[in-house]
Amino acid sequence: MEPILQVEHLSISFSQYHRGTRKRTLPVIHDLSFSICPGQVTAVVGSSGSGKSLLAHGILGILPYNSALEGTILYQGTPLTQRRAEQLRGREIVLVPQGVTYLDPLMEVGPQIRKGRRDPRSKARSRAVLERYGLGPEVEKRYPFELSGGMARRVLIASAVVEQPKLILADEPTPGLDARAASRILGHFRELAEDGAGVLLITHDLELALTIAHRVLVLYAGETIEEASAADFSAGRLRHPYTRALWAALPQNGFTPIPGTQPYPGEISDGCQFAPRCPRCRPECRGPGPVPYVPRAGGWVRCRFPEGGEAL
Amino acid sequence: MSLEAKSLTFRYRRRGQSPVLEGVNLTLEPGERVGLSAPSGRGKTTLCKLLAGYERPVQGTVLLDGRPLEQYKGACPVQMIWQHPETVLDPLLPLGVSLNEAGAVEERLLEELHIQPGWLTRYPQELSGGELQRFCIARALGPATRYLLCDEITAMLDLITQTQIWDFLLREAQRRNLGLLIVSHSAPLLERVCTRIQSLSPIP
Amino acid sequence: MRRLNQRQRALLLLLLAAAVLLAITLAGALLTGRAMETDFSRLNLAPDLPYLFGTDWMGRDMFARTLTGLSLSIRIGALTACVSAVIALVLGVAAALNRKLDAVFSWCIDLFLGIPHILLVMLISLAFGRGFLGVVAGVSLSHWPSLARLLRGEVLQLRQAPYLRLARKLGVPRRDLIRRHLLPHLLPQFLTGLILQFPHAILHEASVTFLGFGLSSEQPAIGVILSESMRYLTTGRWWLALFPGLALVGVVLLFAALGEQARRLLDPSSIHQ
Numbered sequence: 001m002e003p004i005l006q007v008e009h010l011s012i013s014f015s016q017y018h019r020g021t022r023k024r025t026l027p028v029i030h031d032l033s034f035s036i037c038p039g040q041v042t043a044v045v046g047s048s049g050s051g052k053s054l055l056a057h058g059i060l061g062i063l064p065y066n067s068a069l070e071g072t073i074l075y076q077g078t079p080l081t082q083r084r085a086e087q088l089r090g091r092e093i094v095l096v097p098q099g100v101t102y103l104d105p106l107m108e109v110g111p112q113i114r115k116g117r118r119d120p121r122s123k124a125r126s127r128a129v130l131e132r133y134g135l136g137p138e139v140e141k142r143y144p145f146e147l148s149g150g151m152a153r154r155v156l157i158a159s160a161v162v163e164q165p166k167l168i169l170a171d172e173p174t175p176g177l178d179a180r181a182a183s184r185i186l187g188h189f190r191e192l193a194e195d196g197a198g199v200l201l202i203t204h205d206l207e208l209a210l211t212i213a214h215r216v217l218v219l220y221a222g223e224t225i226e227e228a229s230a231a232d233f234s235a236g237r238l239r240h241p242y243t244r245a246l247w248a249a250l251p252q253n254g255f256t257p258i259p260g261t262q263p264y265p266g267e268i269s270d271g272c273q274f275a276p277r278c279p280r281c282r283p284e285c286r287g288p289g290p291v292p293y294v295p296r297a298g299g300w301v302r303c304r305f306p307e308g309g310e311a312l
Numbered sequence: 313m314s315l316e317a318k319s320l321t322f323r324y325r326r327r328g329q330s331p332v333l334e335g336v337n338l339t340l341e342p343g344e345r346v347g348l349s350a351p352s353g354r355g356k357t358t359l360c361k362l363l364a365g366y367e368r369p370v371q372g373t374v375l376l377d378g379r380p381l382e383q384y385k386g387a388c389p390v391q392m393i394w395q396h397p398e399t400v401l402d403p404l405l406p407l408g409v410s411l412n413e414a415g416a417v418e419e420r421l422l423e424e425l426h427i428q429p430g431w432l433t434r435y436p437q438e439l440s441g442g443e444l445q446r447f448c449i450a451r452a453l454g455p456a457t458r459y460l461l462c463d464e465i466t467a468m469l470d471l472i473t474q475t476q477i478w479d480f481l482l483r484e485a486q487r488r489n490l491g492l493l494i495v496s497h498s499a500p501l502l503e504r505v506c507t508r509i510q511s512l513s514p515i516p
Numbered sequence: 517m518r519r520l521n522q523r524q525r526a527l528l529l530l531l532l533a534a535a536v537l538l539a540i541t542l543a544g545a546l547l548t549g550r551a552m553e554t555d556f557s558r559l560n561l562a563p564d565l566p567y568l569f570g571t572d573w574m575g576r577d578m579f580a581r582t583l584t585g586l587s588l589s590i591r592i593g594a595l596t597a598c599v600s601a602v603i604a605l606v607l608g609v610a611a612a613l614n615r616k617l618d619a620v621f622s623w624c625i626d627l628f629l630g631i632p633h634i635l636l637v638m639l640i641s642l643a644f645g646r647g648f649l650g651v652v653a654g655v656s657l658s659h660w661p662s663l664a665r666l667l668r669g670e671v672l673q674l675r676q677a678p679y680l681r682l683a684r685k686l687g688v689p690r691r692d693l694i695r696r697h698l699l700p701h702l703l704p705q706f707l708t709g710l711i712l713q714f715p716h717a718i719l720h721e722a723s724v725t726f727l728g729f730g731l732s733s734e735q736p737a738i739g740v741i742l743s744e745s746m747r748y749l750t751t752g753r754w755w756l757a758l759f760p761g762l763a764l765v766g767v768v769l770l771f772a773a774l775g776e777q778a779r780r781l782l783d784p785s786s787i788h789q
Contacts, residue, residue, distance in 0.1 A: 017521075017523050023523070025523045044445045045471065046470070047440060047441075047442055047470030047472075047473065048440050048441035048442060048468050048469060048470070106434055127366075148352065149352045149353060150352060150353075175467055175468060176352055176464075177352050177497065178349075178352045178469070178497045179497055179498070179499060180348070180351070181351070181352060182497070204468065204469065204470050206470075206471055207498075245469070246471050246472060247473035249472045249474065249475040250471060250500070250504070251498065251500035251501040251504040251505075252500040255475050255478070255479075255504050256475065257475035257476040257479045258342045258472055259426065259476075260426065261426055261428070261442070261443060261473075262439060262440070262442075264438070264439065264443075296336060323606050364685065365685065366681060366685070386687040387685075387686055387687030388686075388687065391685065391686075392682075392685075394678060399677075399678040399679065400678045400679045400682045401679055402677075402679045402680075402683075402696075404700045404701060405696065405697075405700075409696070410679075413683060413686065413688055413692070413696065414683070414686035414687050414688050428673070452686075452688065454686065454687075456687070513540045
């Protein structure tokens with residue numbers, strides 16, 4: 001199937017001032033490649049502060065003023081330029097943002113979903129889409145602060161999908177929700193994918209990502225270190241030691257910690273970023289030269305000596 | 313000798329609506345790790361704020377060793393760790409200053425929490441949530457602290473940081489016989505770390 | 517030459533403006549003697565070399581007089597802006613931290629803001645017996661309310677910041693809370709407010725002096741120069757008022773530029789531009 005979105009060698013960096021007037025560039029995302037097919041949920045899993053949200057903002061062309069983007073983004077086979085992103089966002093490409101702060105606090109939910117239009121067709125459409133997410137007509141008259149966390153998330157989804165988008169970017173859609181509400185919200189994304197849209201789910205929560213995603217991309221220190229299918233996790237077919245460590249850290253899977261912390265932007269070293277914490281690290285892992293991102297057993301991995309295999 | 317919440321009721325002054333919490337009772341003994349689970353919006357965070365003295369209940373009292381909590385002067389023996397560490401660290405202070413603002417934090421804690429010496433001179437916006445949360449935990453473990461209220465402290469963090477933090481907190485709680493109240497949406501996590509789990513509902 | 521980034525450019529402009537102002541202040545102070553010197557052999561000369569701004573009806577060098585006047589204005593401006601900014605800081609912070617004081621101070625702020633500025637400056641100046649003391653008291657006692665109100669709002673907001681509430685729970689003494697958490701957050705507002713108060717103070721000093729409620733007429737203040745020159749305007753001696761007036765506007769604009777650059781450097785929303 002033709003992918004709806006292809007991201008190739010994407011890098012996003014920030015320019016910042018430090019110590020008064022010196023300017024420096026911080027690479028936040030580095031050499032990121034993946035693609036999303038219609039009907040698929042792709043999850044990007046990374047820790048907080050790893051620049052996941054920037055990925056969505058980069059695709060939509062709404063990066064902050066002091067950031068720069070390199071690499072290519074193809075939407076339906078053609079490059080997604082800033083101008084094209086502006087035309088498509090809100091229609092074919094939508095963002096389901098993190099929280100209620102993205103809703104206009106002074107506007108009732110109904111008009112907000114209709115984006116100010118008042119014709120009967122828009123009204124019927126907004127009614128139908130709210131209905132779909134179990135929100136009654138009374139919700140249309142409420143202001144954002146009168147919504148509970150779960151309802152606000154559903155309103156955000158409703159307002160995103162009212163235009164029947166082809167690509168949905170969901171940025172941390174579940175924090176603060178209890179397990180039932182969270183799985184319900186995720187279920188909605190799965191439904192949207194089943195209706196033919198491509199869904200990019202950006203989250204730090206591996207467990208929730210695995211409940212709905214087809215493909216999982218794992219970020220470490222701003223790089224993709226593995227792309228795996230959801231089934232690879234439970235089947236023990238993971239390729240990268242960090243992904244294995246993540247899986248083993250789940251409370252129901254052993255709750256085993258590994259020492260150390262992720263390096264942050266600006267502290268990127270030569271060779272493999274995970275080397276200092278890796279149980280299988282060998283001298284070659286510390287460089288010189290970056291570790292290539294290579295396909296392996298139906299997925300991708302950025303490791304010189306991936307699990308369950310000989311050296312690459 | 314325990315931390316007790318007696319029929320706590322709380323409502324926000326502005327909205328004349330139904331209370332956030334009504335008649336909540338809870339007892340936390342030293343060395344105990346109580347998990348608290350409830351659907352979102354049921355006032356778990358509010359309960360933590362009441363127990364740590366950030367808010368005053370409309371009705372009911374919080375007792376520490378039989379004495380009302382507000383009578384304790386200086387560093388409060390009940391410390392709360394917040395869900396979003398970036399909100400409780402002054403953005404204009406280097407982390408080392410924030411860390412030691414109520415007295416020097418033991419070297420041992422920094423080591424066990426994997427706090428790198430280089431982080432102490434950095435500012436909060438330069439580090440990730442997981443790294444900041446380590447500072448908040450170290451800071452909350454002053455000598456006066458006897459109870460820790462952990463409000464979704466690892467909900468925003470990656471799994472490995474989560475295990476590192478809980479691994480440390482469980483050891484430290486055991487060593488100092490701390491009482492822990494643990495709020496989380498994750499049932500597997502609560503099962504892992506708690507000695508008992510209570511659901512947040514008024515006792516009739 | 518290497519291209520400067522925005523921040524370096526802002527800093528350069530700020531230093532340049534500050535240097536020009538400082539130079540004017542120093543030059544004026546050194547030229548005080550020349551500004552008072554009368555010489556009846558060179559009455560009413562139009563601008564030319566060596567008298568760039570011409571001379572007046574007593575043969576005094578207008579260039580020296582203008583510089584001295586500006587220097588005096590800047591010094592008074594600096595003094596009054598500092599005094600009123602400090603009053604604003606103390607009252608604003610005190611108001612935000614104490615409910616009873618807040619009621620009193622807020623009432624005072626409304627009262628002061630309700631009276632026209634120039635009237636207030638004149639009244640206070642009169643009450644203090646005019647002259648240097650009168651002007652300084654008048655300008656500094658009337659310019660604090662708007663900054664005080666701004667700082668008070670800022671403190672009220674900061675008080676609710678989780679990091680402050682948590683520090684209080686950790687047992688950090690009140691004094692340290694104010695010093696460590698409050699004041700650094702107020703610094704950008706305070707500094708910007710302080711610098712932007714300079715032009716205000718200078719203009720008000722000049723206007724009360726012009727109206728005769730300020731500095732005494734033997735001092736070479738811009739206000740005095742302008743009001744004296746008004747009498748000679750109709751006789752065709754345009755240079756007597758034009759150059760001092762333009763110079764005053766120039767100084768005020770320089771201060772405004774200084775404040776603007778300072779804001780650009782300190783404002784968190786544009787900090788990485």
